[in-house]
Amino acid sequence: MTTLECLFCDRRRPFEIYNPFCPACGAPMLFAPSRGKKSVRSSATTAAERFADFLPLKKYDRTLSLGVGGTPLLRIGNVIDQFGLPEVYAKNETANPTASFKDRGTVVAVQKAIELGIKKIGTISTGNMAGSTAAYAAKVGFSCLVFVKEDTPQDKIVAAAIYGASIIRVKGDYGGLFRKSFEIGRRRGIAFMNSVDPFRIEGYKVTSYEIFEQLGPAAFRAKAPLMVFVPVSAAGHLIGLIRGFRDLHDLGLIPRLPVLVGVQASGCAPISRAFRRGSDRVERFPNPHTIAHAISNPTPPGGELALRLLRESGGSMMDVGETEIRRAHALMASREGIFCDPASATPLAAVLKLKRRRHLPQGARVVLIVTGSGLKAMEAVVDPAPLDIRPADLETLEEVL
Amino acid sequence: MTTLECLFCDRRRPFEIYNPFCPACGAPMLFAPSRGKKSVRSSATTAAERFADFLPLKKYDRTLSLGVGGTPLLRIGNVIDQFGLPEVYAKNETANPTASFKDRGTVVAVQKAIELGIKKIGTISTGNMAGSTAAYAAKVGFSCLVFVKEDTPQDKIVAAAIYGASIIRVKGDYGGLFRKSFEIGRRRGIAFMNSVDPFRIEGYKVTSYEIFEQLGPAAFRAKAPLMVFVPVSAAGHLIGLIRGFRDLHDLGLIPRLPVLVGVQASGCAPISRAFRRGSDRVERFPNPHTIAHAISNPTPPGGELALRLLRESGGSMMDVGETEIRRAHALMASREGIFCDPASATPLAAVLKLKRRRHLPQGARVVLIVTGSGLKAMEAVVDPAPLDIRPADLETLEEVL
Numbered sequence: 001m002t003t004l005e006c007l008f009c010d011r012r013r014p015f016e017i018y019n020p021f022c023p024a025c026g027a028p029m030l031f032a033p034s035r036g037k038k039s040v041r042s043s044a045t046t047a048a049e050r051f052a053d054f055l056p057l058k059k060y061d062r063t064l065s066l067g068v069g070g071t072p073l074l075r076i077g078n079v080i081d082q083f084g085l086p087e088v089y090a091k092n093e094t095a096n097p098t099a100s101f102k103d104r105g106t107v108v109a110v111q112k113a114i115e116l117g118i119k120k121i122g123t124i125s126t127g128n129m130a131g132s133t134a135a136y137a138a139k140v141g142f143s144c145l146v147f148v149k150e151d152t153p154q155d156k157i158v159a160a161a162i163y164g165a166s167i168i169r170v171k172g173d174y175g176g177l178f179r180k181s182f183e184i185g186r187r188r189g190i191a192f193m194n195s196v197d198p199f200r201i202e203g204y205k206v207t208s209y210e211i212f213e214q215l216g217p218a219a220f221r222a223k224a225p226l227m228v229f230v231p232v233s234a235a236g237h238l239i240g241l242i243r244g245f246r247d248l249h250d251l252g253l254i255p256r257l258p259v260l261v262g263v264q265a266s267g268c269a270p271i272s273r274a275f276r277r278g279s280d281r282v283e284r285f286p287n288p289h290t291i292a293h294a295i296s297n298p299t300p301p302g303g304e305l306a307l308r309l310l311r312e313s314g315g316s317m318m319d320v321g322e323t324e325i326r327r328a329h330a331l332m333a334s335r336e337g338i339f340c341d342p343a344s345a346t347p348l349a350a351v352l353k354l355k356r357r358r359h360l361p362q363g364a365r366v367v368l369i370v371t372g373s374g375l376k377a378m379e380a381v382v383d384p385a386p387l388d389i390r391p392a393d394l395e396t397l398e399e400v401l
Numbered sequence: 402m403t404t405l406e407c408l409f410c411d412r413r414r415p416f417e418i419y420n421p422f423c424p425a426c427g428a429p430m431l432f433a434p435s436r437g438k439k440s441v442r443s444s445a446t447t448a449a450e451r452f453a454d455f456l457p458l459k460k461y462d463r464t465l466s467l468g469v470g471g472t473p474l475l476r477i478g479n480v481i482d483q484f485g486l487p488e489v490y491a492k493n494e495t496a497n498p499t500a501s502f503k504d505r506g507t508v509v510a511v512q513k514a515i516e517l518g519i520k521k522i523g524t525i526s527t528g529n530m531a532g533s534t535a536a537y538a539a540k541v542g543f544s545c546l547v548f549v550k551e552d553t554p555q556d557k558i559v560a561a562a563i564y565g566a567s568i569i570r571v572k573g574d575y576g577g578l579f580r581k582s583f584e585i586g587r588r589r590g591i592a593f594m595n596s597v598d599p600f601r602i603e604g605y606k607v608t609s610y611e612i613f614e615q616l617g618p619a620a621f622r623a624k625a626p627l628m629v630f631v632p633v634s635a636a637g638h639l640i641g642l643i644r645g646f647r648d649l650h651d652l653g654l655i656p657r658l659p660v661l662v663g664v665q666a667s668g669c670a671p672i673s674r675a676f677r678r679g680s681d682r683v684e685r686f687p688n689p690h691t692i693a694h695a696i697s698n699p700t701p702p703g704g705e706l707a708l709r710l711l712r713e714s715g716g717s718m719m720d721v722g723e724t725e726i727r728r729a730h731a732l733m734a735s736r737e738g739i740f741c742d743p744a745s746a747t748p749l750a751a752v753l754k755l756k757r758r759r760h761l762p763q764g765a766r767v768v769l770i771v772t773g774s775g776l777k778a779m780e781a782v783v784d785p786a787p788l789d790i791r792p793a794d795l796e797t798l799e800e801v802l
Binding site for chain 2: 067071096097098099131134136137138161162163168170171172173184188330334337374376381387388392
């Protein structure tokens with residue numbers, strides 16, 4: 001039996017397909033792992049299989065994975081040199097099958113759905129999650145229903161619809177749509193795998209396992225801290241990463257957790273604002289406005305859970321302004337060859353901000369989670385002013401040069 | 402010393418940065434490997450390092466690779482079932498750092514440039530090669546000059562310019578531009594890494610090594626043939642794949658070469674047309690017109706070399722029509738969760754064509770090379786008619802469903 005637990009009221013209950021929330025306090029519930037002995041299968045091919053004991057599945061089926069995970073961890077040497085940073089690595093999640101980290105959650109949620117006999121799935125998305133959920137639905141032969149915000153760019157919608165999903169552009173409040181999706185799911189037998197789906201969150205743990213394997217145990221034992229910066233929208237990704245590192249700690253593989261730093265855009269920073277105030281409550285962020293569309297979520301459903309887990313584990317929240325995001329976005333591409341979306345540039349923006357303020361611990365090692373591809377956020381660079389693009393013809397070519 | 406050889410006149414000469422063509426016959430020259438003993442370093446992390454003895458580099462530096470290669474080989478079970486196909490796998494090259502196979506060539510060509518002390522590079526491109534070359538130039542700190550065709554969509558240009566390259570939109574004949582680029586390179590000290598660059602081609606060999614490792618030796622020993630279908634534009638990719646399988650054959654790892662099938666769009670099929678006529682000469686294809694922009698090259702510089710290598714190795718060329726390409730493109734996404742560009746769908750279109758004509762050998766195993774991402778060819782799906790996209794508001798949502 002699959003059990004969910006609420007970290008706020010310690011309540012446990014069996015998993016119900018259409019309702020991942022605590023009946024007592026309304027918080028998103030998480031997967032409650034069995035207490036049996038778990039171990040690492042070191043000879044398995046992928047990190048998901050090596051750490052399969054920690055996933056909420058009877059069996060992880062790699063043939064359904066579309067090749068998720070195993071993404072590169074790249075030292076960003078040019079930016080390190082330019083700004084005098086300590087060792088900084090980018091975990092490039094844009095190398096996933098649908099070009100974002102969402103695939104890691106989707107592959108686990110979809111395999112759980114197969115286990116439970118579900119054949120209709122759905123999600124709510126502003127872009128990356130729609131494409132990821134629709135692609136995996138195509139692969140396993142499920143029908144897929146996707147609700148998107150009315151103002152979602154057509155390109156992002158088409159990039160999900162191409163997988164055969166039914167897409168509904170919904171006018172109205174996004175938070176309201178989030179709650180309504182579960183009602184609709186219950187009535188129509190559709191399992192909605194939204195941002196804080198408990199199985200999706202378990203899938204994000206695999207990124208932590210990979211970072212451990214790629215950096216090696218010594219990085220976790222060093223005196224100076226290891227810091228992991230991640231963009232935060234609904235907060236499912238951040239929660240998954242913390243849980244993944246906890247698994248490694250429980251196994252005795254790392255002596256302490258790395259310092260997790262969730263990053264939001266200052267133009268939509270409900271969790272960062274609550275963290276700074278020392279509050280446990282996340283309030284709706286008024287008039288969100290940022291180029292980092294992928295993390296522009298004024299009512300993050302996992303916000304309070306994230307605050308609690310961050311405080312328990314010595315992590316923190318930050319936010320960064322539009323100019324800082326644009327600058328970091330350009331640096332990632334022009335100095336490191338990584339074309340990510342603006343949301344994915346917020347971790348670098350945060351590190352540069354800490355450096356400027358002399359708050360970056362001496363000798364720290366830093367991992368930036370690069371969550372999504374710039375190819376899905378071309379609107380962020382449509383103003384080609386700072387880019388060097390010139391016209392010529394064969395005859396005038398030499399002059400133009 | 403790095404030596405180039407011409408397969409047509411058996412001529413050899415030292416490599417010159419700005420001139421990869423045979424002084425006798427004008428054909429593109431290829432890297433002439435040393436005759437020393439070569440072996441596989443089976444404990445190395447990536448295929449490029451395991452087979453480093455076969456690459457034209459003193460040392461393959463993985464830290465400059467941006468995480469290239471190691472792409473998934475995915476069995477396309479739903480399409481197999483729908484059409485009664487034999488075992489068919491998609492080698493998903495869209496998982497590369499800039500979302501196309503070009504990265505495999507770029508990483509080798511750029512490392513060779515470092516070895517040779519070059520710091521300025523350039524390329525000519527309709528899209529994927531521009532992004533790939535510009536990204537690696539950013540990573541290694543080179544300046545990068547990119548010539549694109551005048552009618553290249555703005556999105557594709559921006560997706561390369563973001564890496565800091567200088568982009569020139571050139572009006573005029575593409576074939577003329579190809580030749581002119583080498584002149585400009587010579588005068589300005591810029592190494593142009595165009596489609597048939599000899600080191601770029603060596604990089605494509607690694608795909609063959611990976612296919613061998615992923616399928617296992619038995620697939621190459623089976624009675625029924627192993628067939629590898631690849632989209633063909635300038636033909637550098639096809640030439641590289643054949644050379645990679647030859648390396649495996651020379652090592653005694655495979656008893657014979659797989660059957661390579663180059664695929665073009667019928668709307669621009671200069672090499673396929675020459676192959677069908679039994680000709681050694683590739684003539685300019687008049688009025689090219691196809692949705693598969695990435696392979697719309699009416700004057701492929703490697704065409705005649707490809708014809709020769711295909712004939713020597715028992716391979717062949719095919720071409721497929723626009724309806725076939727569109728259908729295969731939709732199948733890849735909606736049945737297999739792989740959103741590729743139309744050019745990348747031509748291999749599946751070719752397999753389905755052979756199946757319809759009962760020309761697919763019984764029990765054959767098939768590998769389709771999926772060369773580039775659909776995210777860079779959104780114009781191919783801008784007509785959303787066959788996609789299911791509907792509007793609603795929170796109140797009418799249930800009715801719309």
